[in-house]
Amino acid sequence: MLAHGGxxxxxxxxxxxxxxxxxEGRAHPxxxxxGTTDNEGTLFARGAKVSPAQQVETLLTHAGPAAxxxxxxxxxxxxxxxxxxxxSGDFLFWAPSVRAAEGQARIAPVWMYRYDYxxxxxxxxxxxxxxxxxxxxxxxxxxxxxxxxxHLLGGRKDLAGVTATMQATWMQMVTRHSQQxxxxxxxxxxxLIVTPRPHxxxxxxxxxxxxxxxxxxxx
Numbered sequence: 001m002l003a004h005g006g007x008x009x010x011x012x013x014x015x016x017x018x019x020x021x022x023x024e025g026r027a028h029p030x031x032x033x034x035g036t037t038d039n040e041g042t043l044f045a046r047g048a049k050v051s052p053a054q055q056v057e058t059l060l061t062h063a064g065p066a067a068x069x070x071x072x073x074x075x076x077x078x079x080x081x082x083x084x085x086x087x088s089g090d091f092l093f094w095a096p097s098v099r100a101a102e103g104q105a106r107i108a109p110v111w112m113y114r115y116d117y118x119x120x121x122x123x124x125x126x127x128x129x130x131x132x133x134x135x136x137x138x139x140x141x142x143x144x145x146x147x148x149x150x151h152l153l154g155g156r157k158d159l160a161g162v163t164a165t166m167q168a169t170w171m172q173m174v175t176r177h178s179q180q181x182x183x184x185x186x187x188x189x190x191x192l193i194v195t196p197r198p199h200x201x202x203x204x205x206x207x208x209x210x211x212x213x214x215x216x217x218x219x
Contacts, residue, residue, distance in 0.1 A: 019096055019099065019100060019217075022099070022100040022103045022104050023099045023100060023102070023103035024103055025103045025104065025106040025107045026103075027103075027104060027107070029107040029108040030108055031108055031109040031110070031111075031173070031177045031178070032100075032101070032104050032108065032109075032110045032111070033110075033111050033113070033169070033170070033173040033179070034097050034100065034101050034110065034111070034112050034113075034184075035097075035112065035113040035114065035115060035134065035194075036093050036094045036097050036114055036115070037093075037114070037115045037116075037129045037130060037131055037132075037133055037134055038114060038115065038116040038118070038128055038129040039085075039086070039089065039118075039127065039128035039129050039130045040089030040090065040092065040093040040094060040130065040131045041085035041086055041087070041088045041089020041090070041092070041093075041130075041131075042085050042089065042126065042127045042128055042130045042131075043127060043130040043131045043132070044085075044088070044089070044092075044131070045081060045084075045085040045088075046127075051081070051084075052079075052081050052084035052085045052087075052088050053078075053079035053080070053081065053084045055084070055088050056078060056079055056084045056087050056088060057079060059087070059088070059091060060072070062216070063214075063215055063216065064216065066214060067211070067214040067215050067216070070210070070211035070214050071087065071211045071212075071214075071215070073207070073211070074207045074208045074210075074211035075087045075208070082126075089131070090208060090212070091212075093131070094208075095208075095209075095212040095215070097112075098112075098209055098212070099212075099217075101184050102184075102186070105183065105184055105185050109177070109178070109183050110183060110184045110185075111173070111179040111181065111183060111184055111190075111192070112184040112189070112190070112191045112192070113169065113191060113192040113193070113194055114191055114192070114193050114194065114204065115129055115133065115134035115137070115166075115194045116129050116193055116194060116195045117129055117133075117137070117158065117159070117162045117194060117195050117196065118130075118133070119150045119151050119153065119154070119155035119158075119159070120153040120154050120155050121149075121150055121151065121152050121153040121155075122150055124153065133150070134166065134194070136150065136159065136163075137159065137162045137163045137165070137166035137167070137194070138163075138166050138167065138170060140163060158196040161196045161197075162194060162195065162196055162198075165194055165198045166194060169192070169194075179192075181200045182200070187203065188202045188203065189202060189203040189204075189206075189209075190202060191203075191204050
């Protein structure tokens with residue numbers, strides 16, 4: 001039995017890890033919309049039993065000298081907490097999402113977005129657009145106690161525009177299986193950046209992506 005990335009591969013119910021299947025282009029050939037937030041790791045750095053710096057040192061040791069060197073260059077400031085939480089968040093969420101997107105794009109249309117909107121309170125707390133904050137825009141802040149608290153210092157006007165973008169994006173995927181920006185394919189790797197003024201970027205954070213391509217689970 002192998003536990004990896006939250007899934008337990010037991011050889012029966014789950015014969016292999018889902019990320020491996022996606023990355024190798026062996027999943028069902030269905031269109032996908034894949035998104036992460038700008039600061040996935042900051043939420044988990046608060047109150048963690050193991051500091052982000054310790055987590056990163058363990059990760060870099062596992063990566064091996066060549067991959068560790070690329071990752072250190074892509075995340076300047078290591079092992080300080082801000083850079084460490086960025087690396088650990090990317091390890092858990094963004095890098096696997098890119099890996100899945102690139103594999104699935106070989107067999108079906110894929111679109112990628114990154115949610116960058118953070119309320120004034122989240123910025124003041126140095127959380128930024130952290131893990132799960134995109135759900136406020138998908139379902140609306142009125143339906144969430146967390147959403148209401150996150151806007152105690154304002155930001156509802158900006159959230160209205162961000163909500164319109166996110167809900168239109170998800171509905172477009174559900175009803176038409178397509179999007180208004182280009183598919184996520186090399187070399188452009190077009191990615192919608194969700195802010196009050198949404199825009200599309202080509203291969204955002206390419207230096208980080210290239211560094212993660214040297215990490216052992218990519219090979």
